[in-house]
Amino acid sequence: MTDSLNIFVTEETIESDGDGPLAGKTIAVKDNISTKGVRTTCGSAMLEEYVPPYDATVVTRLKEAGATIVGKTNMDEFGMGTTTETSAYGPTLNPLDEDRVPGGSSGGSAAAVAAGDADLALGSDTGGSIRCPAAFCGVVGIKPTYGLVSRYGLVAYANSLEQIGPIAPSVEDAAALLDVISGQDPHDATTREKPDVSYADAATGDVDGLTIGVPTELVEGADDGVVEQFDDALSELEAQGATVEEVTLPSVEHAVQAYYVIAMSEASSNLARFDGVRYGISGGFEGNWNEAYARSREAGFGDEVKRRILLGTYALSAGYHDRYYKKAQDAREWIKQDFNEAFEDVDVLASPTMPTPPFKLGESLSDPLQMYLADANTVPVNLANLPAISVPAGETDGLPVGLQLIGPAFGEEVIIRAGSALA
Numbered sequence: 001m002t003d004s005l006n007i008f009v010t011e012e013t014i015e016s017d018g019d020g021p022l023a024g025k026t027i028a029v030k031d032n033i034s035t036k037g038v039r040t041t042c043g044s045a046m047l048e049e050y051v052p053p054y055d056a057t058v059v060t061r062l063k064e065a066g067a068t069i070v071g072k073t074n075m076d077e078f079g080m081g082t083t084t085e086t087s088a089y090g091p092t093l094n095p096l097d098e099d100r101v102p103g104g105s106s107g108g109s110a111a112a113v114a115a116g117d118a119d120l121a122l123g124s125d126t127g128g129s130i131r132c133p134a135a136f137c138g139v140v141g142i143k144p145t146y147g148l149v150s151r152y153g154l155v156a157y158a159n160s161l162e163q164i165g166p167i168a169p170s171v172e173d174a175a176a177l178l179d180v181i182s183g184q185d186p187h188d189a190t191t192r193e194k195p196d197v198s199y200a201d202a203a204t205g206d207v208d209g210l211t212i213g214v215p216t217e218l219v220e221g222a223d224d225g226v227v228e229q230f231d232d233a234l235s236e237l238e239a240q241g242a243t244v245e246e247v248t249l250p251s252v253e254h255a256v257q258a259y260y261v262i263a264m265s266e267a268s269s270n271l272a273r274f275d276g277v278r279y280g281i282s283g284g285f286e287g288n289w290n291e292a293y294a295r296s297r298e299a300g301f302g303d304e305v306k307r308r309i310l311l312g313t314y315a316l317s318a319g320y321h322d323r324y325y326k327k328a329q330d331a332r333e334w335i336k337q338d339f340n341e342a343f344e345d346v347d348v349l350a351s352p353t354m355p356t357p358p359f360k361l362g363e364s365l366s367d368p369l370q371m372y373l374a375d376a377n378t379v380p381v382n383l384a385n386l387p388a389i390s391v392p393a394g395e396t397d398g399l400p401v402g403l404q405l406i407g408p409a410f411g412e413e414v415i416i417r418a419g420s421a422l423a
């Protein structure tokens with residue numbers, strides 16, 4: 001395999017002797033998911049030499065199911081980004097157009113599936129990092145309900161928001177992978193028993209009788225070309241027997257702000273362990289411990305990670321905590337309520353996954369705020385801990401468009417069913 005698209009940080013095969021539902025399948029695993037004995041960098045120079053002593057629960061389950069892991073995929077550093085360009089190992093190129101980004105932060109995983117380097121992939125989604133690259137690479141990605149999939153062995157970025165989830169060429173394949181990785185894990189107390197269903201069997205392609213709500217707020221900001229494809233896909237679902245109606249989620253106007261305050265606050269705490277003593281590259285032995293930590297973090301972290309640690313520390317500091325962190329938590333609560341109310345009237349919600357087609361390489365790096373705003377349609381789902389799927393919905397100017405379907409908590413079945421009518 002020549003990796004001219006820079007999809008893998010580490011190309012190493014991890015065979016399995018399991019004989020389960022994934023026997024004979026190859027899978028690419030995002031490089032923030034721990035693999036025993038195989039380097040796990042999180043796209044960071046800080047962890048360039050880190051080799052985990054244990055497997056993440058999802059990796060144990062992949063092995064039991066018979067999957068062969070083909071490598072660890074490139075990603076934005078610690079998951080912080082929307083393009084896979086903040087990786088210390090260079091950007092991944094989009095297999096559909098090599099001048100463009102694959103999306104992020106699980107860009108290597110989505111590109112691996114799109115390029116045919118693996119049958120399946122695992123990503124992680126804190127604010128869109130599975131759905132965005134799935135949309136930008138023309139494949140399927142599922143962000144599970146918070147608590148459906150174990151985070152044991154996932155290197156934390158913002159632990160109250162994130163889940164590991166599947167990326168695949170079809171909804172049915174993604175659902176079959178979700179069947180393998182989901183369910184309670186004694187190592188992660190936030191997990192719960194999987195509902196007694198087969199997600200793969202839910203991919204029936206039958207949307208007859210389903211009510212799909214379209215939140216106007218999540219369509220307004222999108223490019224015309226994206227909205228056109230989105231509307232076409234909705235018409236197709238209507239033609240197959242679904243009902244489409246407009247709904248409103250007024251609180252999502254605050255989602256990007258709330259998300260970035262919460263994500264950066266949690267990141268500033270989670271990344272404190274990378275000090276060259278507990279984890280990460282050594283800061284040497286000159287001077288006192290504070291100077292040694294500073295040297296480790298100065299050399300080990302990239303600009304985006306430093307920016308977020310600084311802002312997160314600020315948002316949590318005494319005197320500012322009520323003004324930023326507490327307000328963001330209030331907004332999060334309001335967003336949850338809005339979704340709950342919407343689900344009293346509709347079965348699923350639909351929106352464009354990303355407001356634009358994939359960016360040109362280098363385009364968004366110089367303007368972090370613009371990059372954060374691209375997450376407008378994906379972050380509300382993480383704030384509300386809900387499940388969502390991104391499925392391919394046509395092309396605009398030859399570039400892929402993704403359609404997002406959001407379900408009620410632990411309602412993976414219904415988004416899989418609806419998504420399978422399109423992909």
Ligand code: GLN
Nearest residue numbers: 079081125126127128129
């Ligand atoms: N783009 C978002 C961020 O930078 C989401 C990242 C993610 O889901 N890991 O935080």
